[in-house]
Amino acid sequence: MAIILFDDNAHQTLLPLTYTRPVADLRIGILTIAEKWTKYLNKDHSFHTLDYLQAKFPVKIEEDNLFINGAVCPDEGLLEAIDKLQMGQALKYNDQLLAVRLNQTDAGNFDTQANFSTVVNYPGLFVSLFYPEDIFRNNDAELRKDFALITKGRTSATISTTNTIIGSDFFAEEGAVAECSTFNTTNGPIYLAGNTEIWEGTHIRGAFAICEHSQVKMGAKIYGATTIGPYSRVGGEINNAVIWGYSSKGHEGYLGNSVLGEWCNIGADSNNSNLKNNYSNVRLWDYSTQCFRNTGLQFCGLIMADHAKCGINTMFNTGTVVGVSANVFGSGFPRHFVPDFAWGGAQGFEVYAINKMFETAEKVFDRRDHRVFGETEQNLLLKIFELTEEYRRF
Helix, strand or coil, X not given: CEEEEECCCHHHHCCCCCCCCCHHHCECCCCEHHHHHHXXXXXXXXXXXXXXHXXXXXXXXXXXXXXXXXXXXXXXXXXXXXXXXXCCEEEEECCEEEEEEEEHHHHHCCCCCCCCCEEEECCCCCCECCCCHHHHHCHHHHHHHHHHHHHCCCCCCCCCCCCEEECCCEEECCXXXXXXXXXXXXXXXXXXXXXXXXXXXXXXXXXXXXXXXXXXXXXXXXXXXXXXXXXXXECCEEEEEEEEXXXXXXXXXXXXXXXXXXXXEECCCCEECCECCCCCCCEEEEXXXXXXXXXXXXXXXXXXXXXXXXXXXXXXXXXXXXCXXXXXXXXXXXXXXXXXXXXXXXXXXXXXXXXXXXXXXHHHHHHCCCCCCCHHHHHHHHHHHHHCHHHCCC
């Protein structure tokens, strides 16, 4: 059976985070949504997504195909309901398609709006992503689920006795290194993946996870629920943030109630606000409606898409959205919505020339385990540059 993770209209409402990936490739908790389904089902997966993304995330169709909504995080109740699906049957929660089992012919014509022969209504609750802020809002719950999934029946590796561990929900993979740091698990579990480093003087409160080949620098203060993705380096003060991977926030400064994509860089002493001075609800730019949307949240910080960067001492207002490959610098507060491939700051923006962006990306990729910024990645970004042109009318 092929497991195919499909995109529905959440792909639009989760922009700009999903310009560069299918929804199921979003990281929440310790794992991406796709990795969660792979572990729960013990099967590999592919993606059914927009045409321009399929070159990087191809779909694989077989005789028997189980399509699962990529915005939905798995749990035992969903697994039980999906496992009972017969050929042609669909599982729905109200109008949201959760899963459908299709033969090879029907799979080739898959459409989320199709009328399926038999519909089973799912009565339970589950975690599903629809807006960018849903990622940090649900990160605590998903961290706990992923921690239980990954560590079940296993024993943590031993770390240095120079550390202080409070509570019992601590797990380190072989190769994780920490010295002279405190880990408080009384409010949530703490997970250190292999080949990670926690430098001296760091204080971490759970729930927290750091993924492979990442580092926390000396004296960092990290509060739950926070995830540091693979090949990243962080420092300063971080609270309830999800950093997907290959990104750096290596210096002092505050990051809170935020999501950072891959290949991002936060300059030294940069900060984001996560609470308005009048304590009112935070509004975020919504690509699907092209206007600002009331999140209903009092705490909401920075949403930064892949390849975006900011210079030293950047100040981000409460509820700022920074698009793909934007480059922000200079004094003052930049606008609440920084378009994709924008170059500038509070004094104004211009277009970040695509050839200049490619030159930087090649260098950044090489710094991370000598990865190659290849044709597939370039073509994807060229397409996003075209798709987002309307926002760059400076």
